[in-house]
Amino acid sequence: DEYIRHGATLDSVSGLRPAFAKEGSVTAANASGLNDGAAALVLMSADEAAKRGLKPLARIASWANAGVDPEIMGTGPIPASRKALEKAGWSVADLDLIESNEAFAAQSICVVRDLGLDPAKVNVNGGAIAIGHPIGASGARILTTLVHEMKRSGAKKGLATLCVGGGMGVAMCVEAV
Numbered sequence: 001d002e003y004i005r006h007g008a009t010l011d012s013v014s015g016l017r018p019a020f021a022k023e024g025s026v027t028a029a030n031a032s033g034l035n036d037g038a039a040a041l042v043l044m045s046a047d048e049a050a051k052r053g054l055k056p057l058a059r060i061a062s063w064a065n066a067g068v069d070p071e072i073m074g075t076g077p078i079p080a081s082r083k084a085l086e087k088a089g090w091s092v093a094d095l096d097l098i099e100s101n102e103a104f105a106a107q108s109i110c111v112v113r114d115l116g117l118d119p120a121k122v123n124v125n126g127g128a129i130a131i132g133h134p135i136g137a138s139g140a141r142i143l144t145t146l147v148h149e150m151k152r153s154g155a156k157k158g159l160a161t162l163c164v165g166g167g168m169g170v171a172m173c174v175e176a177v
Contacts (some may be wrong), residue, residue, distance in 0.1 A: 005033075022142020030105035030129065040139060058147045061157075061173040062087035064077035068167045074107030076169020077161040078114045084159070084171040092116050096155035099146040101138055101162030111161070124149060138162055143172065150176050 013029035020026055026138040042067075049056050064083035068076050077100060085091060098121050108127065112119055126144065134141055142161045150158050154176075161171035 005029075017158070025102045025106055032102050032128035032133035035132035035134045037141065038131075039134070039137040039144070041140050041143065056177050057136040057151060058158075058174040059177050061175050063092070063170070063172040066169050068169070070167040073165065073167045074103050074163045075110055075114070076163045076167055077095070077101070077111050077171060078169065079112075080171040081115055081159060082162045082170035084161075084173050088173040090157065090173060092159050095121060095159050096151070097124065097146060097150055097158040098122045099142040099149075099158070099160045100127065101133070101142055102129045103133070103163055106128060107163065124153075139170065147174060150174070 008029070009091075013027070016027040016029050017029055018024035019031060024143045044052075044054075046059070047055060062084045064080050064087060064135065066076060067081055068077035068079065092115060095117070098117055100108060100111055100117075100122055108123075108129075111117070112122055128138070139160075139162060142162055146158045149155065156176050158174050158176075159171060160174065161169065163169050
């Protein structure tokens with residue numbers, strides 16, 4: 001586990017070298033760390049939940065995948081989110097909360113700006129840069145965080161989205177029940 005970075009200061013992180021391009025902006029301080037993690041989600045129809053006496057936390061309104069050129073791989077959530085919102089019949093203005101994976105600060109800013117998201121609604125409890133990125137469990141972590149925050153705050157509609165290696169993006173619209 002690489003997080004939490006105890007003792008990090010603006011001075012200590014400002015001197016870090018770029019990770020990819022010599023003059024680049026991505027450093028270990030503004031990229032998500034890799035964390036151990038595992039997750040399991042229970043997914044079933046409303047009828048099955050009722051039959052088992054279970055109360056669902058949320059309803060999936062839609063989901064979508066999209067791909068972009070691998071050169072701009074972190075932007076996959078943009079077309080995926082647009083497709084998911086369209087399938088749900090929603091607009092960005094309808095969203096109460098958004099959980100968006102933060103591979104890198106520049107990538108997450110791009111997603112927020114291009115989709116026209118309200119930053120005050122995005123990753124309200126911190127994203128992957130703050131709390132880490134459990135590879136292989138990030139989708140479940142993001143969706144679970146979103147659904148529980150929706151319940152806690154009384155939010156009705158949420159969007160979970162993340163970039164996937166190689167240029168893919170995935171997004172899911174969920175409604176409180």
